[in-house]
Amino acid sequence: MSLFAAYSICTVSKDAAGFAGNIFAFGLFVSPITTFRRIIRNGSTEMFSGLPYVYSLINCLICMWYGTPLISPDNLLVTTVNSIGAVFQFVYIIIFMMYAEKTKKMKMLGFLLAVLGIFAIILGGSLQISDIVTRRLFVGSLSCASLISMFASPLFIIKLVIQTKSVEFMPFHLSLSTFLMSTSFFLYGLLNEDPFIYGPNGIGTILGIVQLILYFYYENKSREDSREHLVVSYA
Numbered sequence: 001m002s003l004f005a006a007y008s009i010c011t012v013s014k015d016a017a018g019f020a021g022n023i024f025a026f027g028l029f030v031s032p033i034t035t036f037r038r039i040i041r042n043g044s045t046e047m048f049s050g051l052p053y054v055y056s057l058i059n060c061l062i063c064m065w066y067g068t069p070l071i072s073p074d075n076l077l078v079t080t081v082n083s084i085g086a087v088f089q090f091v092y093i094i095i096f097m098m099y100a101e102k103t104k105k106m107k108m109l110g111f112l113l114a115v116l117g118i119f120a121i122i123l124g125g126s127l128q129i130s131d132i133v134t135r136r137l138f139v140g141s142l143s144c145a146s147l148i149s150m151f152a153s154p155l156f157i158i159k160l161v162i163q164t165k166s167v168e169f170m171p172f173h174l175s176l177s178t179f180l181m182s183t184s185f186f187l188y189g190l191l192n193e194d195p196f197i198y199g200p201n202g203i204g205t206i207l208g209i210v211q212l213i214l215y216f217y218y219e220n221k222s223r224e225d226s227r228e229h230l231v232v233s234y235a
Contacts, residue, residue: 014191018077021184025081027177029088036092039099050096050104052153054111057089059146061119066143066196071126072136074192078185140196147200151182151207158210167218175215179208 032053039045060082065071067078097108122142129135157170182204189198 010191014188017184017188021181021188022081024177024181024184029085031174032092036095045096045100050108053089053092054115058115059150060085062146063143066139071139144196144200151204161214165218167215172215175211179212182208
């Protein structure tokens, strides 16, 4: 196989992984729609928290900026997925504020302004760094830390599943989408030789595998328990 052919295969594989990551990420972005349908229908945010959408927004903005040619070359698919994600999170936050109580609404407005302010500082500060390698290291480290913090959030769900021995609070489609998205961008980062992408997404892949194992374990266990109860009741 010639060097050109090997390079072509690598490029096609990288783009395929990136496109797959975009598709699976879109599945995650639309998952809160059912929650917001309930909020709109009831005219209240009830006990729902808006903080996850604030965290997701700052994560998407930082990663979007990292994927631009001004920071890192040949990472356009990182910019596209996070641009779409940022739009979704921004819309979710606006809807949440529309139906939230006055106190909660003011808090959310403060968080939103803080996120936009932090991103403006990161954007302006990184552009002041003339050396492209240092600039990429600066923004890449921030995006990596942001992604790791996002992937760490399922640890609370994993703990809850183990404690309750129930997968009620860990929907299968979210666990599967997280695993597929993380795996896709892990491969994309590897093929692009970008540690700021394959590092955090490698962690996300491992956590996704753990979630799926727990899901199938406790789902099967709950089915077995249900069968035992049926046998006892009929006996």
